Amino acid sequence: MAEFRLVESFRITRARPIPGLGTGRYSEPLDVTVTNGTITAIEPTRGVGDGDFDADGANLMPGLWDNHTHFSLAALISQCNRFSHKATKSEILAAVEDHLRHRPPRLVGYGFRSATWPTPPTAADLDAITTVPVALMSRDLHSLWCNTPALEQAGAAGHPTGFLVEEEAFAGIRRIMSRYLDLVEHAVQAAELEAASRGLVGIVDFSSGWAVEAWQQRAASRSIGLRVEAATYPERLDDLIAMGAGTGDELAENLRVGPLKIIADGSMGSRTAHCIAPYPNPLPGYPNGKPNYTRSELLALLGRAREARLQAAVHAILPRRPGRLRDLGYAWIRRARAVRRSGRSSAIRTVETGREHPARAPAGGRRGG
Numbered sequence: 001m002a003e004f005r006l007v008e009s010f011r012i013t014r015a016r017p018i019p020g021l022g023t024g025r026y027s028e029p030l031d032v033t034v035t036n037g038t039i040t041a042i043e044p045t046r047g048v049g050d051g052d053f054d055a056d057g058a059n060l061m062p063g064l065w066d067n068h069t070h071f072s073l074a075a076l077i078s079q080c081n082r083f084s085h086k087a088t089k090s091e092i093l094a095a096v097e098d099h100l101r102h103r104p105p106r107l108v109g110y111g112f113r114s115a116t117w118p119t120p121p122t123a124a125d126l127d128a129i130t131t132v133p134v135a136l137m138s139r140d141l142h143s144l145w146c147n148t149p150a151l152e153q154a155g156a157a158g159h160p161t162g163f164l165v166e167e168e169a170f171a172g173i174r175r176i177m178s179r180y181l182d183l184v185e186h187a188v189q190a191a192e193l194e195a196a197s198r199g200l201v202g203i204v205d206f207s208s209g210w211a212v213e214a215w216q217q218r219a220a221s222r223s224i225g226l227r228v229e230a231a232t233y234p235e236r237l238d239d240l241i242a243m244g245a246g247t248g249d250e251l252a253e254n255l256r257v258g259p260l261k262i263i264a265d266g267s268m269g270s271r272t273a274h275c276i277a278p279y280p281n282p283l284p285g286y287p288n289g290k291p292n293y294t295r296s297e298l299l300a301l302l303g304r305a306r307e308a309r310l311q312a313a314v315h316a317i318l319p320r321r322p323g324r325l326r327d328l329g330y331a332w333i334r335r336a337r338a339v340r341r342s343g344r345s346s347a348i349r350t351v352e353t354g355r356e357h358p359a360r361a362p363a364g365g366r367r368g369g
Contacts, residue, residue, distance in 0.1 A: 007052075008034070008035075008036050008037045009034060009035050009036055009037075010033075010034050010051070010052035010053060011031060011032065011033045011034070011051035011052050011053070012030075012031065012032045012034075012051055012052070012053045012054075012055055012060065013031045013045060013046075013048070013049050013050060013051035013053070013054050013055065014029045014030075014031070014045050014047070014049050014051075014054055014055050014056055014057055015029060015030050015031075015032060015045075015055035015057075015058065015059070015060035016028075016029050016030070016055070016057055016058065016059055016060060017030060017059070017060050017061070018059050018060070018061045028044060028045070029044075029045040029047075029055075029057060030042055030043065030044065030045055030060070031043050031044070031045045031046060031051065032060065061199070063199060063200070063201030063202070064198075064199050064200045064201060065200070065201065065202045065203065065204070066195075066200060066202075066203045066204070067203075067204045067350075068204060068206060068313075068350075069203050069204065069205055069206065070141065070205070070206050070207050070208070071188065071191065071203055071205045071207055071211075071228075072177065072184055072187075072188055072205075072207045072209075072211075072214065073141065073173065073177070073207060073208070074191065075184065075187035075188045075190065075191040076108075076177060076180075076183065076184050076187050077110045077137070078187060078190075078191065079183065079187050080108050080109055080110045080137075081099050081107060081108070081109040081110070082109070082110060082111050083095055083109050083110065083111040083112045083136065084111060084112075085111055085112065085113035085139045085269075086113075087112060088117065089114070089117050089119075089121055089125065092112050092121075092136070093125060093126070093129060096109070096126065096129065096130070096134060096136075097129050097130075100129070100130055100132060104132065105132070106132060106133045106134075106135075106150075107130075107132060107133070107134045107135070108135050108136075108137075108176065108180075109134070109135070109136040109137065110136070110137045110139070111137075111138075111139050112136055112138055112139065112145070113138060113139045113140070113269045114138065114143065114145075114163075114269075114270070114271070115268060115269050115270065115271050115279075117281070118281055119281065120161065120163050120271075120281075120283055120284075121145045121162070121163050122161050122162050122163060123146060123147050123148050123151060123159070123161065123162020123163075124162070125162075126145070126146070126147035126150075126162070127147045127148050130147065131147075131149060132149070133146075133147065133149040133150040133152075133153055134146065134147045134149075134150050135150040135153070135154060135172070135176050137173060138169075138269060138270055139269055140267040140268070140269035140270055141169075141170075141173070141267075142165060142166060142169060142266050142267035142269065142270040142272055143163060143164060143165045143166075143169050143267075143269075143270035143272070144163075144164040144165075144168075144169040144172045144173055145162065145163050145164075146159075146162050146164065146172070147162065148162070150176075151172075153175065153176055153179060154171075154172030154173075154175050154176055155171065155172060155175040156168060156171075156172055161284075163283075165266065165270055165271075165272050165283065165286075165290065166263075166266050166270075166272055166290055166292065167292070169270075170208045173208065174208055174209050177209075185218075188218070189222075189225075192224070192225035192226055193225060195225075195226060196225050196226060200226065201226065201227055202226055202227035202228065202229070203226055203227075203228055203229070204229045204231065204258050204259070205228055205229065205230050205231060205258065206231045206258075206261050206313070207230075207231075208233065210232060210233070210236040210239070211230035211231055211232070211258070212230040212231075212232055212236075212240060212251065212257065212258075213236075213239075214230075215228050215230045215251075215252075215255050216251060216252060216255065219251070219252035219253065219254070219255050220252070223253070223254075224252075224253070224254045224255060226254065227254045227255075227256075228254060228255050228256070228258075229247075229248075229256050229257070229258035229259075230251075230255065230256070230257065230258050231258040231259050231260070231261045231313065232257075232258070232259075232260055232261065232310075233260075233261050233262075233263075234260070234262060234301060237260060237301075237304065237305075237308075240257070240260075240308070240310070241304075241308045245257045246308060246309025246310055247259055247260075247309060247310050247311040249309075257310075259310065259311045259312055259313040259350075260301070260305045260310045260311070260312045260313070261312075261313050261315070262293070262298065262301055262302075262312055262313070262314045262315065263292055263315045264291065264292055264293055264298060264314060264315060264316040265289060265290060265291045265292055265315075265316065266289055266290050266292075271283050271286070271289065272286065272289050272290040273289045274288060274289040274290065274291045275288050275289050276288075298314075302314075313350045314350070
């Protein structure tokens with residue numbers, strides 16, 4: 001694969017700015033000079049394409065950022081078998097059988113959505129059609145459906161159902177990815193080049209495991225093709241605190257510390273979002289979904305984040321009990337907005353909210369954004 005080289009100083013000639021995207025008063029073609037990664041001059045074009053990059057009248061716009069990506073996993077998914085989120089369980093099983101006609105040594109898939117199925121999927125469903133390891137990631141990535149051989153690869157041998165949710169799913173996905181590191185890293189490099197070719201200059205990477213460590217290893221062996229802010233999950237918070245690094249601190253060229261990611265509860269698509277009313281066909285033991293933290297535990301994590309100079313990105317679907325995560329979530333949003341207006345730093349970076357069950361929300365109840 002070609003090595004990506006980040007050019008820091010260059011001149012673009014005859015570029016036409018897109019109106020309304022921070023390009024100021026200019027409407028005619030421009031010459032733009034960049035020095036050490038900073039725009040140092042914008043001036044009307046001389047009409048001669050003698051710069052390092054001649055746009056020849058093409059549009060010019062600011063570089064794009066993806067503020068929420070699971071980059072390693074997204075790169076791997078691009079190499080996976082894809083399944084429709086609209087498919088029924090029987091349609092997914094038929095599609096798996098079709099993919100297996102090519103006799104792959106394994107099948108890693110992505111895209112199914114089981115929330116509307118009459119019953120959750122099981123390992124037995126997949127065992128009935130193959131002994132080849134099959135691991136299917138849900139569209140929301142909050143669940144993992146494995147047959148018996150794949151459960152062993154996911155570190156979940158003997159799981160009672162074969163349908164892993166929340167942390168057990170995240171851990172299983174990490175284990176499966178660790179078995180195919182060469183494939184993952186090749187996919188990551190390809191994704192960097194593809195993203196850059198589409199105008200993406202930076203990402204906030206919420207990859208599970210520890211994105212900080214993964215990107216440090218990449219930066220030590222090659223040039224990183226994007227600007228990266230790497231997030232940390234609570235299970236690696238102690239390691240990040242030991243580094244003494246806070247959000248925004250530079251770790252390597254094009255690599256900075258990102259936020260602390262806290263997943264307060266699950267996802268609608270996997271029936272794990274903690275809802276006010278029970279699901280029509282809930283997971284065994286979780287009629288209203290699955291909360292991952294109590295209020296006090298969440299506050300303690302946010303407190304540690306502030307002390308460690310870390311901003312937090314909190315995934316919190318509106319929960320079952322008024323005055324618990326829901327009210328806390330609204331408080332976070334109000335506090336974050338007030339702090340931003342005052343210009344002071346905040347431990348809150350983003351709050352990711354969702355909805356109660358669309359058919360079961362109480363009359364007059366508030367819904368998340």
